[in-house]
Amino acid sequence: MQRVFSGAQPTGNLHLGNYLGAIRNWVTLQNDFECIYCVVDLHAITVWQEPTELRSNIRELAASMIASGIDPEKHILFNQSQVSAHAELAWIFNCVARMGWLNRMTQFKEKAGKHRENASLGLYAYPSLMAADILAYKATHVxxxxxxxxxxxxxxxxxxxxxxxxxxxxxxxTPEPLILGPATRVMSLRDGTKKMSKSDTSDMARINMTDDADTLAKKIRKAKTDAEPLPSEAEGLEGRPEARNLVTIYAALLDKPVADVLAEHGGIQFSGFKQALTDVVVEKLAPITEEMARLKNDTAYIDATLSKGAERANAIAQPILREVKEVVGFLNG
Structure with a gap:
């Protein structure tokens, strides 16, 4: 069976974009692939993390993945720092990758901003570590x-x-990309031209995975829209980013094409559609939120699950790393 590797950073404030854009798709992939999923805490510290908060965020992310349907028994779930092959292979790849390649990485430029000289070396070398994450398991798809x-x-x-x-x-x-799902980019509830983000100054701009039903309803009710009713065809969403975003969220949560949603709801005002969207969001997210809270409070279970996953990950990665060291010319004890 082909092998999938993917990971997410434990930086807190998980939101609907994380769920629809990544975690839900990972759950589906378990049906067809051998899956290795990782809480990438080494990536997280490329920018400053308060240690106590980082530990809490690692557990929260693991809890959210399990609550969403990741099966840590049939597949592998662990946190990156428990498997040393990631860091060891990343250094070897630092000596393979070229400066020119890393200089072209647009995400470093975006994250470092105008203060590039003050960014950590880890943030710059982030892509080499990501390569190590994937290739330490010889993953075929990402x-x-x-x-x-x-x-x-x-x-x-x-x-x-x-x-x-x-x-x-x-x-x-050479691993192949898997770009899945109709809502790979969930946009802000306050500005449909911007991606939903945990760093947005307004909590009303995002749907957090920890929001209760009342909070979800309030956020959707106050989400930015326009004065026109919903169109009956997708072409009618052109130039209407907020309308497109709400329709896309609804369609993604129900696994429906956008065209089907518009055929069903076209012509109604947003007040009516927002109520329908609220019902769907609460129905789909409330069980996950409740299970997340339960699991996060059971730190012994989360820690044991991650530790067991790390043992299984090590069993795959260490023989591959040993082969790499032989190829490079290192002495293996």
Whole structure:
């Protein structure tokens, strides 16, 4: 069976965009792939994290993944820092990747902003660690959002260069991207041109995975819309980003095409559609929110699950790392 690897950063404030854009798709992939899912805490510390908060966020993310349907018994769920192969292979890849490749990474430019000289070396070398995450397991497929496609291309470049440099054709696979789902980009409830984000100053701009039913209803009721009713066809959403966003969320949660949603609700005012959307959001998210809260409070279970997952991940990664060291010319004890 082909192998999927993916991970998410434990930086808190999980929202609907994280769920629809990534976690829900990971649940579906379990039907067709051997899946390895990782809480990427090494990536998280490329920017400052308060240690106590980081530990809490690691557990919260693991809890959310399990509550959403990730099966840590049939597949593997662990946190990255418990498997040393990630860091070891990342250093080897730092010596394979070229500065010019990393200089082209747009996400570093966006995250570092105008203060690039003050950014951590880890933030700059982030894509090499991502390559190590994937190739430590010789994963064949990686579910990615649009903002991660460039990093996966770099992973492929590193795999090819390693194979060529050390004359080990096919040693590392060139993993394929999996871009899944109709709502890979969930937008802000306050500005349909901006991606839903945990860093938005307004909590009303996002649907948090920890929001209760009353909060969900309030946020959807106050979500920005326009004065026109919903169109009956997709072309009618052109130039209406907020309308498109709400329709897309509704369609994604029910696994329906946008066209079907518009055929059903076209012509009604947003007040009516927002009520329908609220019902769907509460129905789909409330059980996950409740299970998340229960699991997060059971820290012994979460910690044991991650530890067991790390043992299983190590069983795959360590033999591959040992082979890499042989290829590179290191002495293996």
């Amino acid at each position: 579910p990615v959002g649009e903002d991660q496609k460039q990093h996966l291309e770099l992973t492929r470049d590193i795999a090819i260069k390693f194979n060529n440099d050390f004359k080990v054709d096919g040693f590392f696979p």
